[in-house]
Amino acid sequence: MRLRHIQIGLWIMAGLAALAYGALILRPQMNAQTQETTFQPAFSLADSAGQLRTTDEFAGKFQLVFFGFTNCPDVCPATLSEMAQVMDDLGDAAAKVQPIFISIDPERDRRLGIDSFTQAFHPEILGLAGDIEATQAAAESFRIFFAREDAPNAAGGYTMSHSSALYLIGPKGDWLRQYDYGTPATEILFDLNTRL
Amino acid sequence: MKNTVLALSLLFAAPMAQACETFTIGDISVEHAWSRASIGTDRPGVLYLEITNNGTTDDALTGLTTPAASMPMLHETVVTDGIASMPHAASVPVPAGQTVVLSPGGFHGMLMGLTNVLKEGETFPITLTFEQAGSLDVSVDVLSMRVEAAACDDAK
Ligand SMILES: [Cu+2]
Numbered sequence: 001m002r003l004r005h006i007q008i009g010l011w012i013m014a015g016l017a018a019l020a021y022g023a024l025i026l027r028p029q030m031n032a033q034t035q036e037t038t039f040q041p042a043f044s045l046a047d048s049a050g051q052l053r054t055t056d057e058f059a060g061k062f063q064l065v066f067f068g069f070t071n072c073p074d075v076c077p078a079t080l081s082e083m084a085q086v087m088d089d090l091g092d093a094a095a096k097v098q099p100i101f102i103s104i105d106p107e108r109d110r111r112l113g114i115d116s117f118t119q120a121f122h123p124e125i126l127g128l129a130g131d132i133e134a135t136q137a138a139a140e141s142f143r144i145f146f147a148r149e150d151a152p153n154a155a156g157g158y159t160m161s162h163s164s165a166l167y168l169i170g171p172k173g174d175w176l177r178q179y180d181y182g183t184p185a186t187e188i189l190f191d192l193n194t195r196l
Numbered sequence: 197m198k199n200t201v202l203a204l205s206l207l208f209a210a211p212m213a214q215a216c217e218t219f220t221i222g223d224i225s226v227e228h229a230w231s232r233a234s235i236g237t238d239r240p241g242v243l244y245l246e247i248t249n250n251g252t253t254d255d256a257l258t259g260l261t262t263p264a265a266s267m268p269m270l271h272e273t274v275v276t277d278g279i280a281s282m283p284h285a286a287s288v289p290v291p292a293g294q295t296v297v298l299s300p301g302g303f304h305g306m307l308m309g310l311t312n313v314l315k316e317g318e319t320f321p322i323t324l325t326f327e328q329a330g331s332l333d334v335s336v337d338v339l340s341m342r343v344e345a346a347a348c349d350d351a352k
Pocket of ligand 1 (some may be wrong): 073074271272282304305306
């Protein structure tokens with residue numbers, strides 16, 4: 001009887017060890033997958049003039065893409081400031097980089113004006129605000145997340161949560177990497193310069 | 197001539213110095229209060245500052261009022277698994293002997309219902325309410341959209 005208890009105990013321990021081992025070997029693989037498997041994000045979204053802009057247009061250039069909304073006074077200006085600083089510091093190489101701001105609150109942003117927002121940071125930043133379906137499709141293709149959250153105290157009764165990283169797309173349209181929120185402009189610049 | 201240069205440099209230094217001004221009530225002092233220039237009045241503005249509690253009792257920032265906005269609130273930006281959201285914060289704790297910073301990507305004042313355009317180079321008043329120390333009037337510097345921190349020589 002006693003021996004049986006020990007046996008069960010050993011089996012449980014062996015099981016736990018196997019699980020832990022599985023987690024250890026699986027996790028790096030999952031990371032490697034998101035980093036190494038290339039995919040080609042795409043968008044087809046209206047600019048402030050209502051003209052449809054697509055990923056193909058920027059073939060041959062690097063694209064630096066951020067998803068946000070213009071009613072966002074904290075994270076979005078901070079990131080667009082970084083973007084603007086990178087563009088300034090790239091000098092002549094800036095011609096090889098297209099910075100893009102994609103609205104995840106497109107209806108309100110079309111009404112408020114997307115260009116007035118992007119232009120306040122840098123003249124080169126292209127602001128896009130498509131319809132809801134096209135925005136959802138772009139988000140899916142970049143594998144990012146956004147959601148509308150009811151907030152009775154917020155302007156219009158809602159606010160948005162959204163993936164806050166910057167995404168780098170290569171000249172052939174491949175997803176290259178992301179720069180997490182808060183990555184200093186100097187670090188982004190350094191990384192870009194190794195690629196340009 | 198020397199005096200003119202001095203007077204001129206003081207004149208230009210004055211607007212910069214303001215965000216570096218320290219406002220004090222009881223054990224609480226506040227400095228580096230700044231905001232970003234706004235585009236019109238339709239989008240919310242923001243408020244950042246540094247609070248130091250020089251006392252031995254914990255305190256908390258519990259509210260804001262300002263003629264610059266009809267609905268100022270405390271928010272905290274939270275980034276979880278790469279996703280940013282900014283829920284309402286009931287208060288910002290300021291523990292005894294510590295400095296708490298409201299800065300991009302963290303706690304901030306959310307100035308909804310701007311009454312006027314916030315123009316770079318201007319200032320506006322805001323009243324901070326602390327649980328223990330009471331009310332403190334602070335002057336906020338409006339800086340460029342692209343600024344990410346108050347420009348003070350003593351900034352940590
Ligand atoms: Cu906020």
